[in-house]
Structures are given as C-alpha cells and as structure tokens.
Amino acid sequence: MPTKKLSLGQLARVEGEGTLELALRDGRVETARLRIFEPPRFFEALLRGRAFSEVPDIVARICGICPVAYQMSSVHALERALGLSVGGELRLLRRLLYCGEWIESHVLHIVMLHAPDFLGYADAVAMARDHGSEVRRGLALKRTGNEILRLLGGREIHPVNVKVGGFYRLPTRAELDALRELLEGARREAVALLRWVARFPMPDYERDYEFVALRHPSEYPMNEGRIVSSSGLSLSPEEFDAEFEERQLPHSTALYCALRRRGSYLVGPLARYNLNFDRLPPYVQSLAEEAGLRSACRNPFQSIVVRAVEVVFACEEAFHLLAAYEPPEGPSIPLSPSPGEGHACTEAPRGMLYHSYRLDRDGTIEKARIVPPTSQNQASIEEDLRLLAESLLGEPEEILCGRCEQAIRNYDPCISCSTHFLRLAIRRS
Amino acid sequence: MPTSPRPRLAVWKFASCDGCQLSFLDCEDELLSLAGEVEIGYFLEASGRTLPGPYDLSLVEGSITTPEDTQRIREVRRLSKRLVTIGACATAGGIQALRNFARIEDFVSSVYASPEYIQTLERSTPIAAHVPVDFELRGCPIHPLQLLEVISAFLAGRSPAIPTYSVCIECKRAGNPCVLVSRGVACLGPVTQAGCGAICPGYARGCYGCYGPMESPNTPSLARAWRALGSSRRDLLRAFRTFNAGAEAFRRESEANAD
The missing domain is CATH 3.40.50.700 (NADH:ubiquinone oxidoreductase-like, 20kDa subunit)
Structure with missing residues (x-):
C-alpha cells in the first residue's frame, strides 16, 4: 500500500535540531524515527592534542544548558587518569555547584518548556497571561539556581572557576551568606512548584523501562556512584564499555547508545528517582508521595513531577551543604601531569553523562570519549513514540502530534549535546 | 490614533x-x-x-x-x-x-x-x-x-553602545590586582575585548579570550610577555586557538606560534 507523507510543522521547546518521522501502515506504526540533524561539532576529535587543564573549559561548550555536567564528568575522569581524588570541602562545593545547575536546568524545562504542553499553551509567554504568578515564581527559582552558578562558577553559562583538582578561587563567607538567604526562599518556592505540577492532567501511559542511573552508598547521586539498572546491572564507570555500546544510524548525527545485550534503556530524572528513592531525605520522600508519586514511577509524563521533586531536593541539599561548609586550606589540590586513563559518570540534569580520557606523559589528551544522556535515551524515545502513536491512531492528527511532542519533551532532550529543533513528519498509508 | x-x-x-x-x-x-x-x-x-x-x-x-x-x-x-x-x-x-x-x-x-x-x-x-x-x-x-x-x-534605531576596548579596562574598574603583573599568570586580557566583566581575573585566573580580539590587539607583544613568564610556543598556540580561533588577530598569532 502506498504511504502518504504528512508534515506537521516544527516541534519546538527542545534544545536542538531534528525531526520526528512516523510511518503508518494498516493501522500500525511501522517506524518511529527521531532524526537528529544537529550539525556535528567533533568535540572528541578537537580535544586531542589539548592540555588536560583546558578540557573543562572546552567541554562546557558542548551544551549551554548543562555546562557544569560536562565540566564535572571531565574533571572526575581526568582526576582518575592522574590518580587523584578530590574530597572534603572541595567535593562539597562541586556538589553545591551541581545543585545550582539542576535547579536552573530543571526549572527552565518545567516552567518554560514543558508546562505549556500540560496546560494547553503555545509557550510560557502565552501561559504567563493566565498563570503569571507561577511563571514569575519559576523565573525566580531559576535565578536562584543561576546565582549558585554565578557565585561558584563566575557566570551561569560556561562557568570559569572549575578546574582539574578543584577550583581557581574559593567563595567568601559574605558571598555564601547572601546565597543562603536566597535558598531559604527557594526551598518554599520549590515546594509550591511541585504542588503546582502535581495538579497537571497526566496522560495514562506506562512502560517497563530499564532504568539506568548512578547509585551512591549514602547520597542521591550527582558526581559519584556505581552504574546500576532496574534489571540488576551494577558496574563501575571503568566498565562502561563492557555493557554499553554506541551505534551509528544513517538518519541521525547523534550516536545511539544501547545496552549490549538488551538494547534501549532510560537515563534521567525518572531513572534516578526509581533507583534512588531511598536516598532522598524523608521530607522530600513525603512531598513526593503527597504529589501523587510512589517509590516506583513508570509513566514518562510524570517526569515533570519527578523533575520538580528533584528541584525540591536540590534546594534542600544546597541549603544544607552551605550550612555544613568550612573553608578548606586551598582552592585546589596540587597535581602534576602523568600518563594514564580515566573514566567517570556524573548525573547531568537529563541523565548520566560518561566521559573517558587517555593522557600522555605531559598531560596532553590522546583520546577522549563522551556519551551524553540524549544519545542514551534516543532509542527509548523512539520506542515511546511508536507505542504512544499506536495507541492514539484513532485520534485526530492534532491530538496525536501534540501528544508525541509532549512525549519527546518528557526526556528534556538536549540535541546540542547529543550532536538539535524537531520537526514532526508523519507518513500514512 | x-x-x-x-x-x-x-x-x-x-x-x-x-x-x-x-x-x-x-x-x-x-x-x-x-x-x-x-x-x-x-x-x-x-x-x-x-x-x-x-x-x-x-x-x-x-x-x-x-x-x-x-x-x-x-x-x-x-x-x-x-x-x-x-x-x-x-x-x-x-x-x-x-x-x-x-x-x-x-x-x-x-x-x-x-x-x-x-x-x-x-x-x-x-x-x-x-x-x-x-x-x-x-x-x-x-x-x-x-x-x-x-x-x-x-x-x-540607534547604534549599540558596546565597548571594543580590552578586558584590562574592565578589570581595573573592578579593582582586581593584575594577575599577569602581580602573580605572573598568563592572561589574554590585554588583547581580548571587554564585555564579560573581567570574570576570570576576578576568579584568580588568566583571561582565556572568549570575547575575541579587542579593537587594536598587539598579540606579538603579549606573546613576548608570556614567553618571559615561561610559556612555551605550544602554550601560545593553544591559548590563541580556542573559542575565537577563527578571528583574524587570534588566527594570525596562533599560526605565528605553530611549528
């Protein structure tokens, strides 16, 4: 039977360029493809020959929305290659910096990009006409996240203060005190944000994903942990290649990352939450339950609620980290170049981010590998879209397409990272 | 109306x-x-x-x-x-x-x-x-x-008031001690356009040139100052070859330090 091609315009409110193509035949969805045509920028190639000390500044440029994630994965991998470990108060400051990025990135996505789908607006500006106080509250929360980034990083986009071994300069007591006041307000506002999104109408859809996230002995994961999955996987970042592989497909400039033996899996807030619910403080757990979540959540549309839970957590965590902080002796620990190889995973707002580097004797990068969260989720996004579209085939096209776009945004995909605007095209037989 | x-x-x-x-x-x-x-x-x-x-x-x-x-x-x-x-x-x-x-x-x-x-x-x-x-x-x-x-x-309908002088002007205004003169830290501030607020020197590190060349950059002179501080030609090549590697003045200076 011939197929009819239907173009449904551009999917917006995502970070990047691509299209979604659905091919429908005999009442079934034949294929669902997320075509990514973000122009490749070849970071892994351009890092070769650079000094290890330049890496955190360079990899930040992979993504303007989560530069700290790239900086954190890189410094941890490079420190392992150099045989050193950054602990104590410097480790605390790194976790505080990451809280800033989680707050800024999550609130941007929840309020500016995703909420309009649930409430039926084209964008946050239109939504602000009817939900002005919620949008303003979102912008204020996002500003708090950005203030953390500005203080510890120097600026919110492409921070300048992160280095292998620690920081260039430590924050002063007065600077931290100002932050503490802001965070007190943010803790209340984050709870209000969670209660707001908990009331959104939720599409009824569940899938049995294999969740993959870091797991730390005592903390909700950010910079450290073993890679674990809901199917029993447990490995160190050094063993990443043994279980995961990257594949290139003709329709995408992003590489697909899959589990060698099982295929697609899911990283991100939903995976972190499902695998680490017991690592959330009891106060955050009870707020999550009050918001209608249980310790297990398999509805990807509820990721917006989980993201809000993580905003509550990040504000709490940042507040307590600040209270516990005692200035260390120096802003960084001394190091000297040496040959070696290092691997690290950290939890970017969108999910686990893997980096590995090999250094030569004078600390020059011989080899770099980066596996961003969106390329890990790509196969899962396509499976969601196929199943979802199939369940909605009887609905008008407008509903089908709207729901597909919303489903893509469940992943907060960052296509700049993975290789960037989605356009939706449907071919019908 | x-x-x-x-x-x-x-x-x-x-x-x-x-x-x-x-x-x-x-x-x-x-x-x-x-x-x-x-x-x-x-x-x-x-x-x-x-x-x-x-x-x-x-x-x-x-x-x-x-x-x-x-x-x-x-x-x-x-x-x-x-x-x-x-x-x-x-x-x-x-x-x-x-x-x-x-x-x-x-x-x-x-x-x-x-x-x-x-x-x-x-x-x-x-x-x-x-x-x-x-x-x-x-x-x-x-x-x-x-x-x-x-x-x-x-x-x-007016021209934007965006200064084209160097980061040094902003850095002095911010009251930072000069990292290059006082601590011998390699800094691209003298040849880089202002606009960022001289963040890097404010965070105790040298400027890495992310705003590109200022209006009249004397890169060879700065390169000599870096060499006097102990930087190698490779350090200079790398420093001029980052986010604004394609900007004319930075491209020329990086090539002058290429092997």
Missing part, C-alpha cells in the same frame, strides 16, 4: 551549544517585560508558535558548517530587516572552527564509524562570511545585559 505594531523578533540557530539563546532566557527579570515590547515571531527554543517574516530584527546564533546551512542563512537574511549575530560561533566560527586547522576527514572518522552518513563542510565559518551582518555581539557566551543593550538600540 492607530498604534504601531510591535517589532517582530526572530532567533535562529546554526552550529552551536544553545548558550547564547539561553542568555536571552537568563534575562529573568527583564524577560516578561521584553516579551511585551516585541513580538516574538520565531524562537523555536522557547515557542512552537511561529509568525511569518519579514522580521524587524533577527538574532543569529551558531556558525556555518553544513552545505544546507549556507543556503538557510541566505533565507534568514532575506527575511530579516536587521540581522545581529550573537556569540563566538556566529562571529568567529566557534570552537568547532578548530577543524579549519586540521584535516576534516580525520575529525569525522575519529567520531563516526560510518563517515559517509555525515554531511559537513571542511571549515566552520562565521555568519558574516556568508551574508551582510548589521552588528556582531561577541562572547562565549554573550553577556545578557549586552544582549538587552543591542536589542534596545536596534528597537530605538
């Missing part, structure tokens, strides 16, 4: 990290009031609602790296009364312009198993290499307040 329609604004993306567009969304306090002053006609990162051109002002992020984009930028220019490029990618080719100094085949094959699927140009080039540009706003990333100044200036 008839009210004049609000000016129509568009934001376009080419090869980039999205950071400069995000600077727009980072104007948290001013965002909603700005949205009242202009009509956002095309800004896919923020909205699915698009309005047809022509646009009174187009902001362009990113560099040109694919055959398709050489055509798309012409279409954007045709639809735009004024076109302003934002950020190091759009004004100098960005970090991805490091390919201009290498063999592109080596770059593609080191990342992709099937290079034949990848369509890319040998060079990453700034927007002005392809179409006339009305103003270039520098930075990696751009500064949100400079962006607001540029938008306000274009809406008012």
Whole structure:
C-alpha cells in the first residue's frame, strides 16, 4: 500500500535540531524515527592534542544548558587518569555547584518548556497571561539556581572557576551568606512548584523501562556512584564499555547508545528517582508521595513531577551543604601531569553523562570519549513514540502530534549535546 | 490614533551549544517585560508558535558548517530587516572552527564509524562570511545585559553602545590586582575585548579570550610577555586557538606560534 507523507510543522521547546518521522501502515506504526540533524561539532576529535587543564573549559561548550555536567564528568575522569581524588570541602562545593545547575536546568524545562504542553499553551509567554504568578515564581527559582552558578562558577553559562583538582578561587563567607538567604526562599518556592505540577492532567501511559542511573552508598547521586539498572546491572564507570555500546544510524548525527545485550534503556530524572528513592531525605520522600508519586514511577509524563521533586531536593541539599561548609586550606589540590586513563559518570540534569580520557606523559589528551544522556535515551524515545502513536491512531492528527511532542519533551532532550529543533513528519498509508 | 505594531523578533540557530539563546532566557527579570515590547515571531527554543517574516530584527546564533546551512542563512537574511549575530560561533566560527586547522576527514572518522552518513563542510565559518551582518555581539557566551543593550538600540534605531576596548579596562574598574603583573599568570586580557566583566581575573585566573580580539590587539607583544613568564610556543598556540580561533588577530598569532 502506498504511504502518504504528512508534515506537521516544527516541534519546538527542545534544545536542538531534528525531526520526528512516523510511518503508518494498516493501522500500525511501522517506524518511529527521531532524526537528529544537529550539525556535528567533533568535540572528541578537537580535544586531542589539548592540555588536560583546558578540557573543562572546552567541554562546557558542548551544551549551554548543562555546562557544569560536562565540566564535572571531565574533571572526575581526568582526576582518575592522574590518580587523584578530590574530597572534603572541595567535593562539597562541586556538589553545591551541581545543585545550582539542576535547579536552573530543571526549572527552565518545567516552567518554560514543558508546562505549556500540560496546560494547553503555545509557550510560557502565552501561559504567563493566565498563570503569571507561577511563571514569575519559576523565573525566580531559576535565578536562584543561576546565582549558585554565578557565585561558584563566575557566570551561569560556561562557568570559569572549575578546574582539574578543584577550583581557581574559593567563595567568601559574605558571598555564601547572601546565597543562603536566597535558598531559604527557594526551598518554599520549590515546594509550591511541585504542588503546582502535581495538579497537571497526566496522560495514562506506562512502560517497563530499564532504568539506568548512578547509585551512591549514602547520597542521591550527582558526581559519584556505581552504574546500576532496574534489571540488576551494577558496574563501575571503568566498565562502561563492557555493557554499553554506541551505534551509528544513517538518519541521525547523534550516536545511539544501547545496552549490549538488551538494547534501549532510560537515563534521567525518572531513572534516578526509581533507583534512588531511598536516598532522598524523608521530607522530600513525603512531598513526593503527597504529589501523587510512589517509590516506583513508570509513566514518562510524570517526569515533570519527578523533575520538580528533584528541584525540591536540590534546594534542600544546597541549603544544607552551605550550612555544613568550612573553608578548606586551598582552592585546589596540587597535581602534576602523568600518563594514564580515566573514566567517570556524573548525573547531568537529563541523565548520566560518561566521559573517558587517555593522557600522555605531559598531560596532553590522546583520546577522549563522551556519551551524553540524549544519545542514551534516543532509542527509548523512539520506542515511546511508536507505542504512544499506536495507541492514539484513532485520534485526530492534532491530538496525536501534540501528544508525541509532549512525549519527546518528557526526556528534556538536549540535541546540542547529543550532536538539535524537531520537526514532526508523519507518513500514512 | 492607530498604534504601531510591535517589532517582530526572530532567533535562529546554526552550529552551536544553545548558550547564547539561553542568555536571552537568563534575562529573568527583564524577560516578561521584553516579551511585551516585541513580538516574538520565531524562537523555536522557547515557542512552537511561529509568525511569518519579514522580521524587524533577527538574532543569529551558531556558525556555518553544513552545505544546507549556507543556503538557510541566505533565507534568514532575506527575511530579516536587521540581522545581529550573537556569540563566538556566529562571529568567529566557534570552537568547532578548530577543524579549519586540521584535516576534516580525520575529525569525522575519529567520531563516526560510518563517515559517509555525515554531511559537513571542511571549515566552520562565521555568519558574516556568508551574508551582510548589521552588528556582531561577541562572547562565549554573550553577556545578557549586552544582549538587552543591542536589542534596545536596534528597537530605538540607534547604534549599540558596546565597548571594543580590552578586558584590562574592565578589570581595573573592578579593582582586581593584575594577575599577569602581580602573580605572573598568563592572561589574554590585554588583547581580548571587554564585555564579560573581567570574570576570570576576578576568579584568580588568566583571561582565556572568549570575547575575541579587542579593537587594536598587539598579540606579538603579549606573546613576548608570556614567553618571559615561561610559556612555551605550544602554550601560545593553544591559548590563541580556542573559542575565537577563527578571528583574524587570534588566527594570525596562533599560526605565528605553530611549528
């Protein structure tokens, strides 16, 4: 039977360029493809020959929305290659910096990009006409996240203060005190944000994903942990290649990352939450339950609620980290170049981010590998879209397409990272 | 009396990290009031609602790296009364312009198993290499307040007040002790355009040049000062070859230090 091609315009409110193509035949969805045509920028190639000390500044440029994630994965991998470990108060400051990025990135996505789908607006500006106080509250929360980034990083986009071994300069007591006041307000506002999104109408859809996230002995994961999955996987970042592989497909400039033996899996807030619910403080757990979540959540549309839970957590965590902080002796620990190889995973707002580097004797990068969260989720996004579209085939096209776009945004995909605007095209037989 | 329609604004993306567009969304306090002053006609990162051109002002992020984009930028220019490029990618080719100094085949094959699927140009080039540009706003990333100044200036029909002197001026004004003179830290501040607020020296490190060359940069003189501090030619090559590697003055100095 011939197929009819239907173009449904551009999917917006995502970070990047691509299209979604659905091919429908005999009442079934034949294929669902997320075509990514973000122009490749070849970071892994351009890092070769650079000094290890330049890496955190360079990899930040992979993504303007989560530069700290790239900086954190890189410094941890490079420190392992150099045989050193950054602990104590410097480790605390790194976790505080990451809280800033989680707050800024999550609130941007929840309020500016995703909420309009649930409430039926084209964008946050239109939504602000009817939900002005919620949008303003979102912008204020996002500003708090950005203030953390500005203080510890120097600026919110492409921070300048992160280095292998620690920081260039430590924050002063007065600077931290100002932050503490802001965070007190943010803790209340984050709870209000969670209660707001908990009331959104939720599409009824569940899938049995294999969740993959870091797991730390005592903390909700950010910079450290073993890679674990809901199917029993447990490995160190050094063993990443043994279980995961990257594949290139003709329709995408992003590489697909899959589990060698099982295929697609899911990283991100939903995976972190499902695998680490017991690592959330009891106060955050009870707020999550009050918001209608249980310790297990398999509805990807509820990721917006989980993201809000993580905003509550990040504000709490940042507040307590600040209270516990005692200035260390120096802003960084001394190091000297040496040959070696290092691997690290950290939890970017969108999910686990893997980096590995090999250094030569004078600390020059011989080899770099980066596996961003969106390329890990790509196969899962396509499976969601196929199943979802199939369940909605009887609905008008407008509903089908709207729901597909919303489903893509469940992943907060960052296509700049993975290789960037989605356009939706449907071919019908 | 008839009210004049609000000016129509568009934001376009080419090869980039999205950071400069995000600077727009980072104007948290001013965002909603700005949205009242202009009509956002095309800004896919923020909205699915698009309005047809022509646009009174187009902001362009990113560099040109694919055959398709050489055509798309012409279409954007045709639809735009004024076109302003934002950020190091759009004004100098960005970090991805490091390919201009290498063999592109080596770059593609080191990342992709099937290079034949990848369509890319040998060079990453700034927007002005392809179409006339009305103003270039520098930075990696751009500064949100400079962006607001540029938008306000274009809406008012005046030239943007964006200084082209060096980071040193901002650094002195911020009261930082000179990291180069007082601590012997290699710093690109003397040859780099101001705009960031001299953040790096404020954080006890040397400027790494993310706003590109200032109006009259004496890079050979700064290179001699770096050598006197013990920097190697390779250090200089790397320092001038980052986010603004494709900017003329930085390109020349990096080549002067290449082997």
